[in-house]
Amino acid sequence: MQCWGLVPDHVRVVGNEARAVIISDRRITGLSSDVIAELVAEVGPLWHERHQAKLESRPRKRAVGAGAKHRLVFVDRLLATLVHLRHGVTHDVLACWFGVDRSTITRAIGEVRPLLAARGCTIAAGVRLRTLAEVIDHLGAGGQAGIIDGTEIRVRRPAVGRKDREKFISGKNKQDAVKAMVLTDADGRLLFCSPAQPASCADITHARQLGLVQYLNRGPVVEILADAGYQGLGAQTGGRVVTPPHRKFKDPPDWYEEIYTRRRKAHSSRRIRVEHGIAHLKNWRALARHHGRREHMSDTLQAVAGLLSHQQTATRGTRQGQ
Template sequence: MGADAKHRLKFIDRLLATLVQLRHGVTHDVLAGWFGVDHSTITRAIGGVRLLLAERGCTVSPDVRLRSLAEVVDHLRASGKTGIIDGTEIRVRRPAARRKGRDTFISGKNKQNAVKSMVVTDGEGRVLWCSPARPASCADITHARQLGLVRLLADGSAVEILADAGYQGLGPQTGGQMVTPPHCKFKQGTPDWYEEIHERRRKAHSSHRIRVEHSIANLKNWRALARHLGRREHMGDTVRAVAGLLSQQQSANLAAARQM
């Protein structure tokens, strides 16, 4: 800041334009008409404020913000809380024909062009961190390994993290710190007594892990993450910016509920 041309909009107007675009998905042309400026002015303003919001991190308390996966793991260890992780996909525009890496954005699960982000919450469902966006062809377990989650869990005291079946295999690698749904030991001819126990354990695990699904749904309420029609290169900053704003709201609501 300071070496570029002066902004035509005040900071509060740039912030308001960015929040409206993230929350409601309003186009830059409409925002330019509202503020009486050129389309390029809105694009420049949103690009700068979005990066500031992304670097702000997720709010845990008024004096604690988490900006990396390492800080999240340290926070869970220090607080003794259980973490929950899950991957979410966001639809994006299809890359141009004959472009290198075009097929990497095709999701094997949803059969559509998308990017993927890993969401981490605590046991209460409060968003602690969202990873930068990756092409959706990357599997959840591969994404977690690339982010260094296995190494972070092995370098300190034990912490419990709940995950779905997409992360099965990380449990033994993390000394049981990654807890995934119980695996059925019988391929066929499962005894009735074992099937009943297995189903009860599976439902108990799902009932605890559902909180991350609710947080992902709250993230998708922001139209910028429901379906992204802009440049795919901006998705990483967009996801982290929305996660930081949502965590601020969740922390404020939780603090108000505790005071009642």
């Protein structure tokens, strides 16, 4: 399916040849042409619906077809958003590339990004997980283990005198950042990425605020692997959250140190998959270091997670079909 064929003939912004290059080269957007075509078919009607609702809500009514025409059609708006998320390209550069004003690019990304964030993580064709409760039910139904970890993304420091300025400082890295909790399955497939929180929030506190303890206690029996930052959740969830073992002795004998090291290494080997999942997220430059508004970080995180999981599912389906 060629999604650039949906663009009317009278619209010439990037040009059909340039648009075809953007869509066909996965290095530009991080997504295959098939996935982009599915995004156009799914998100396009939602964007048009919101746009029409916004027009109809205005006190002054215009006749159908009246008013200024879009110089940037939806396909180009989607492509601009994907390039921005994948490579962190500034709005000025995208405006020059697409031949429109910078404010048009800013408005386009602001409209498309929340639609991408609301899609959730794709685990199969037409099957998505949007909440932590759905993820726990999915793992329990399949008898799978999950892996959680927190990741931090550097952001600009709030202005001097701003309220709660210090809450963005990470206790670990001593830098201004926001934090998100990532959950994958035992194979490292992305299942959930939480909204962003100021980095001063501890990992275990963030997990509790998201309701992980309640979902595990009320839902199916699921094993969740975690690092030492989540120690204490095991006792609250009946052992369903598994963290590295504690050191029992201050000056341990040699035989105990060998057992302790072996157990920690075994746990780390099982948990390493979530680190790979986070690394794939950070390959999208918008999450390597965020230079924009902190208020957009939650949408950016969840939009990238949804796009990455969609591409992973599509790639896995292609390999299984070969």
